[in-house]
Amino acid sequence: xxxxxxxxxxxxxxxxxxxxxxxxxxxxxxxxxxxxxxxxxxxxxxxxxxxxxxxxxxxxxxxxxxxxxxxxxxxxxxxxxxxxxxxxxxxxxxxxxxxxxxxxxxxxxxxxxxxxxxxxxxxxxxxxxxxxxxxxxxxxxxxxxxxxxxxxxxxxxxxxxxxxxxxxxxxxxxxxxxxxxxxxxxxxxxxxxxxxxxxxxxxxxxxxxxxxxxxxxxxxxxxxxxxxxxxxxxxxxxxxxxxxxxxxxxxxxxxxx
Amino acid sequence: xxxxxxxxxxxxxxxxxxxxxxxxxxxxxxxxxxxxxxxxxxxxxxxxxxxxxxxxxxxxxxxxxxxxxxxxxxxxxxxxxxxxxxxxxxxxxxxxxxxxxxxxxxxxxxxxxxxxxxxxxxxxxxxxxxxxxxxxxxxxxxxxxxxxxxxxxxxxxxxxxxxxxxxxxxxxxxxxxxxxxxxxxxxxxxxxxxxxxxxxxxxxxxxxxxxxxxxxxxxxxxxxxxxxxxxxxxxxxxxxxxxxxxxxxxxxxxxxx
Numbered sequence: 001x002x003x004x005x006x007x008x009x010x011x012x013x014x015x016x017x018x019x020x021x022x023x024x025x026x027x028x029x030x031x032x033x034x035x036x037x038x039x040x041x042x043x044x045x046x047x048x049x050x051x052x053x054x055x056x057x058x059x060x061x062x063x064x065x066x067x068x069x070x071x072x073x074x075x076x077x078x079x080x081x082x083x084x085x086x087x088x089x090x091x092x093x094x095x096x097x098x099x100x101x102x103x104x105x106x107x108x109x110x111x112x113x114x115x116x117x118x119x120x121x122x123x124x125x126x127x128x129x130x131x132x133x134x135x136x137x138x139x140x141x142x143x144x145x146x147x148x149x150x151x152x153x154x155x156x157x158x159x160x161x162x163x164x165x166x167x168x169x170x171x172x173x174x175x176x177x178x179x180x181x182x183x184x185x186x187x188x189x190x191x192x193x194x195x196x197x198x199x200x201x202x203x204x205x206x207x208x209x210x211x212x213x214x215x216x217x218x219x220x221x222x223x224x225x226x227x228x229x230x231x232x233x234x235x236x237x238x239x240x241x242x243x244x245x246x247x248x249x250x251x252x253x254x255x256x257x
Numbered sequence: 258x259x260x261x262x263x264x265x266x267x268x269x270x271x272x273x274x275x276x277x278x279x280x281x282x283x284x285x286x287x288x289x290x291x292x293x294x295x296x297x298x299x300x301x302x303x304x305x306x307x308x309x310x311x312x313x314x315x316x317x318x319x320x321x322x323x324x325x326x327x328x329x330x331x332x333x334x335x336x337x338x339x340x341x342x343x344x345x346x347x348x349x350x351x352x353x354x355x356x357x358x359x360x361x362x363x364x365x366x367x368x369x370x371x372x373x374x375x376x377x378x379x380x381x382x383x384x385x386x387x388x389x390x391x392x393x394x395x396x397x398x399x400x401x402x403x404x405x406x407x408x409x410x411x412x413x414x415x416x417x418x419x420x421x422x423x424x425x426x427x428x429x430x431x432x433x434x435x436x437x438x439x440x441x442x443x444x445x446x447x448x449x450x451x452x453x454x455x456x457x458x459x460x461x462x463x464x465x466x467x468x469x470x471x472x473x474x475x476x477x478x479x480x481x482x483x484x485x486x487x488x489x490x491x492x493x494x495x496x497x498x499x500x501x502x503x504x505x506x507x508x509x510x511x512x513x514x
Contacts, residue, residue, distance in 0.1 A: 008382065009381055010382050010384070055382055057380065078377055078378050082378050087379070089381060090378045090379055090381050092378050092380075093377075119349065120335055120336065120350075121335050121336070121339050121349050122347055123314065123347070123349075124265050124267040124345045124347050125312055125314065125386060125501070127345070244382070
């Protein structure tokens, strides 16, 4: 039987989702918890690999658990797994899914949120989950720039260079369907949604948009950045700890059994 | 010269605001930071004393700094103090105020927010700042009950017993001007505002309202609880870590010089 898990984690103490040589991955903790309950549970396959320090509220993964081992009502699975997970990782939901459902290949889109605390001093309650930007920001310019990132583009200028080196053959064309910024007092929330994201692309968007807000780039520079298809043309990469993988989107067919 | 400080803190690692025998108070850290810059800075007087584990975004305090010692522009004071504070405490703002301004006695009101994560599993990003309630809640009943707490009442039935024992002579009558509940997915935000609050009164409100949502009390029971003026008549006290002192309200006159 195959199960779809929705997983949330505070990425502060992890070297990202994936099992890494450089540190503990969230994946490893989830697999350990599964194996404590189901001796033959196999590898967990996730929709995405988040970087060191990046958080998730709606990471999705699938896992195979042999029929013979699965004795509990599926609604109890989150509780059972959470009993074996540290408090910075939680399984929020579990459901049976089609036997060929794949968390990564079936994903139709993803939504990330990025939090900026725009004030002279950090909000200590958000210190692990928001980027402190103390300069005043021109929100109108940032929103105008954000609109230019919408649509289908080659996003090489905003992505980490890993894409260029290791995956040179892979297309850098993605479709961004939402890129907006809300302000509530000093808190800015960036909501970025698309059919897929290059390595560090969200953080490249946010870093560049904040620089637009600081007057280092004009909204029109975004058009030239896109056209250049060169990471050196884009703006800075925002720090990891402000980013949350908010949800992964699937078509109706792919998750139902 | 007297200064008004706006202070935010993550209360997780503190025994509340006040210097305590049982553990470190936030106040002590703020006074230590002041004394590193101004040898003769005196005691910091706060608007409120938060309990162990309770957070603040807008705690207000006043402090006296001798004219002869204060050489910096006042806008630099938060930066200077934050350099000597741990990252879970931040001075968000500082301003000169009238020499007879008193953070506690001049406060016209306070706003608290309380966060409940209403889901089968905790959101790990909110684990130190929200109360996990996994049962389904009847939000309509909770809102009807919340409206009955509005207005001028004797709130003995919702306050910690400290008020009854140590401060028996003090009136338990307060005026609550706002008590509402917003839902955004599994996150409930209680906003409670009033001219003053008894010991543990906000947490008594939230604990009781959650019990209304669970069907343990009806909205109408709130009326009888108020009438009884007995802590045993009210509902449970919600845990400290979901509560944030959001802001302290002052009349215009009291803070301007």
